[in-house]
Amino acid sequence: METDVGAARCRDGKFDLIRAFVGEGEELPSGIVLGPGDDGAVLEGGWVISTDLAVEDVHFRRGWLTDEEIGYRAAAAALSDLAAMAAEPVGVLVSAAVATDGRVDVADVQSGVRAAAASVGARVIGGDLSRSPGPLFLDLVVLGRTERPVSRAGARPGDELWVSGTLGTGAAALRAWDRGEDPLPALRLRFARPVPRVALAGDLAAAGVPRAMVDLSDGLAGDAGHIAAASGAGIVIEETSVPVDPDARAVLGDAEALEAALRGGEDFELCFTAEPGTVEVETLQQRHSVRLTRVGRVTRDGGVLLEDAAGRRRPVDRGGYDHWSET
Amino acid sequence: METDVGAARCRDGKFDLIRAFVGEGEELPSGIVLGPGDDGAVLEGGWVISTDLAVEDVHFRRGWLTDEEIGYRAAAAALSDLAAMAAEPVGVLVSAAVATDGRVDVADVQSGVRAAAASVGARVIGGDLSRSPGPLFLDLVVLGRTERPVSRAGARPGDELWVSGTLGTGAAALRAWDRGEDPLPALRLRFARPVPRVALAGDLAAAGVPRAMVDLSDGLAGDAGHIAAASGAGIVIEETSVPVDPDARAVLGDAEALEAALRGGEDFELCFTAEPGTVEVETLQQRHSVRLTRVGRVTRDGGVLLEDAAGRRRPVDRGGYDHWSET
Numbered sequence: 020m021e022t023d024v025g026a027a028r029c030r031d032g033k034f035d036l037i038r039a040f041v042g043e044g045e046e047l048p049s050g051i052v053l054g055p056g057d058d059g060a061v062l063e064g065g066w067v068i069s070t071d072l073a074v075e076d077v078h079f080r081r082g083w084l085t086d087e088e089i090g091y092r093a094a095a096a097a098l099s100d101l102a103a104m105a106a107e108p109v110g111v112l113v114s115a116a117v118a119t120d121g122r123v124d125v126a127d128v129q130s131g132v133r134a135a136a137a138s139v140g141a142r143v144i145g146g147d148l149s150r151s152p153g154p155l156f157l158d159l160v161v162l163g164r165t166e167r168p169v170s171r172a173g174a175r176p177g178d179e180l181w182v183s184g185t186l187g188t189g190a191a192a193l194r195a196w197d198r199g200e201d202p203l204p205a206l207r208l209r210f211a212r213p214v215p216r217v218a219l220a221g222d223l224a225a226a227g228v229p230r231a232m233v234d235l236s237d238g239l240a241g242d243a244g245h246i247a248a249a250s251g252a253g254i255v256i257e258e259t260s261v262p263v264d265p266d267a268r269a270v271l272g273d274a275e276a277l278e279a280a281l282r283g284g285e286d287f288e289l290c291f292t293a294e295p296g297t298v299e300v301e302t303l304q305q306r307h308s309v310r311l312t313r314v315g316r317v318t319r320d321g322g323v324l325l326e327d328a329a330g331r332r333r334p335v336d337r338g339g340y341d342h343w344s345e346t
Numbered sequence: 347m348e349t350d351v352g353a354a355r356c357r358d359g360k361f362d363l364i365r366a367f368v369g370e371g372e373e374l375p376s377g378i379v380l381g382p383g384d385d386g387a388v389l390e391g392g393w394v395i396s397t398d399l400a401v402e403d404v405h406f407r408r409g410w411l412t413d414e415e416i417g418y419r420a421a422a423a424a425l426s427d428l429a430a431m432a433a434e435p436v437g438v439l440v441s442a443a444v445a446t447d448g449r450v451d452v453a454d455v456q457s458g459v460r461a462a463a464a465s466v467g468a469r470v471i472g473g474d475l476s477r478s479p480g481p482l483f484l485d486l487v488v489l490g491r492t493e494r495p496v497s498r499a500g501a502r503p504g505d506e507l508w509v510s511g512t513l514g515t516g517a518a519a520l521r522a523w524d525r526g527e528d529p530l531p532a533l534r535l536r537f538a539r540p541v542p543r544v545a546l547a548g549d550l551a552a553a554g555v556p557r558a559m560v561d562l563s564d565g566l567a568g569d570a571g572h573i574a575a576a577s578g579a580g581i582v583i584e585e586t587s588v589p590v591d592p593d594a595r596a597v598l599g600d601a602e603a604l605e606a607a608l609r610g611g612e613d614f615e616l617c618f619t620a621e622p623g624t625v626e627v628e629t630l631q632q633r634h635s636v637r638l639t640r641v642g643r644v645t646r647d648g649g650v651l652l653e654d655a656a657g658r659r660r661p662v663d664r665g666g667y668d669h670w671s672e673t
């Protein structure tokens with residue numbers, strides 16, 4: 020995708036811009052173990068930190084969600100980045116800019132943030148608050164700990180590619196709202212209250228299973244592409260294996276629901292690679308009440324390919340929902 | 347001050363609201379050494395983290411500053427919170443929501459953030475980027491380290507109250523812009539490029555001097571009030587000792603410049619208490635090219651009092667510039 024932003028012309032939306040902010044290629048400061056380009060930064064002492072924006076009319080509309088749900092979803096989305104690193108959430112800092120016209124109930128937003136944090140054993144430990152000249156802005160900073168962070172960079176050729184849960188939910192809910200309808204209750208609930216897969220990620224990491232892991236915020240194709248790029252490998256996604264949300268199929272139809280799973284955004288499920296035979300599917304599914312699906316494999320060659328039932332492969336547009344360049 | 351925000355009625359502007367976010371009185375999560383209510387949270391391992399919003403038309407107007415200066419000032423303001431804890435800055439995460447109409451040059455904002463970070467030895471290590479439906483929104487997360495964080499809570503009766511630099515600068519610059527004029531060059535520069543007093547704070551803390559410390563973001567009266575409240579003590583500010591910026595006097599007149607120093611905001615100087623005789627004024631002033639002034643003392647009784655040249659005391663409105671409730 021091409022975006023023109025002032026003097027900065029960017030080929031890959033916000034990713035290039037964030038890299039520019041960070042100054043990729045420069046040495047990491049002392050005390051920073053893993054820097055930009057992953058779901059979070061890792062500090063000495065096993066701390067993981069990540070930050071995630073939620074902006075009115077970009078990430079959500081106030082007609083879709085209650086103020087409590089806006090806070091919940093924003094915090095859950097941020098906490099999902101800690102799951103992606105296999106970190107245990109500890110603290111949340113919430114910066115909020117809110118119009119003072121009484122349109123938004125800060126106490127309700129705050130309740131949602133606190134509830135999402137509590138759902139994974141974390142607490143709000145600070146933040147900042149400002150007026151906003153209009154839109155509601157939230158920036159959620161999440162802090163977690165892990166002794167073995169899982170990065171995006173460890174995938175090896177021959178690994179299997181796995182995802183948790185079902186995909187396409189977020190895109191289907193958005194579609195319903197775009198049509199002026201209410202999403203099916205199950206879709207709406209999953210949109211309003213995503214489950215950060217913290218416990219599943221912790222179990223997987225404790226068993227040394229994931230070699231590379233991300234959370235699905237940019238669609239399976241986009242996020243698999245992040246693993247492939249960071250690992251210097253390729254990924255083949257098996258089209259017929261992708262666990263498309265049945266409710267998303269009902270709303271979007273089969274073809275578009277698959278597209279939503281591949282290129283939609285913000286399903287907040289885990290996507291990881293693992294050596295064949297190492298994922299204890301039954302045990303994990305039962306313990307965490309979530310489906311685990313092998314959806315592809317890691318290859319030697321770069322890029323992400325989509326393979327159909329007949330074994331034909333085609334390149335897949337990594338796309339991904341981009342809150343920077345989408346309008 | 348009284349603010350009505352949705353269901354939350356608040357007596358003390360944003361401070362009460364942030365406390366409500368945090369759930370004051372609850373136990374701190376494991377690994378968090380010092381929680382909300384100070385300039386930053388302290389994590390095991392000596393990490394200090396703080397977050398600071400900069401919102402267009404609330405904290406700045408784009409006509410006042412270049413995009414580079416907007417980034418610089420936002421980052422310097424956040425880094426000042428690390429100075430207040432006597433922490434050495436390490437990393438900055440910057441979350442930015444920016445309109446994609448080309449009005450704001452993200453690359454310039456980014457240069458400013460990076461320059462401010464570099465000025466105190468820190469680096470940008472991550473962040474998030476989003477479209478904004480209008481205003482420019484920045485949230486700066488700063489990470490530092492210290493073996494001996496200085497909190498707001500250690501002031502003891504008999505301590506002296508000290509400030510670095512001169513005060514009232516920010517308010518004077520704002521006044522000039524409000525009148526449609528350009529501020530004097532020196533005022534403008536100090537507004538656009540505040541100096542986080544990191545090195546001074548480090549020297550002071552290494553010598554064990556500050557018993558309580560804040561940075562001046564809410565005016566001397568407001569921030570001294572924070573120290574008094576956190577320390578369970580009182581503070582007397584000696585009116586004739588307050589180091590009012592001479593340029594601010596020129597713009598505002600003597601009386602209003604004093605008010606600006608006491609109740610204006612965002613001078614980003616240090617304010618600390620110390621046992622009498624422990625501040626090595628000459629050495630520190632020369633080493634850090636900044637004035638140090640004893641402006642008052644800590645007393646047993648609560649509250650902040652202003653004492654005039656004749657020794658008459660009067661209560662001082664803690665006020666402070668509040669980006670939440672000011673309009």
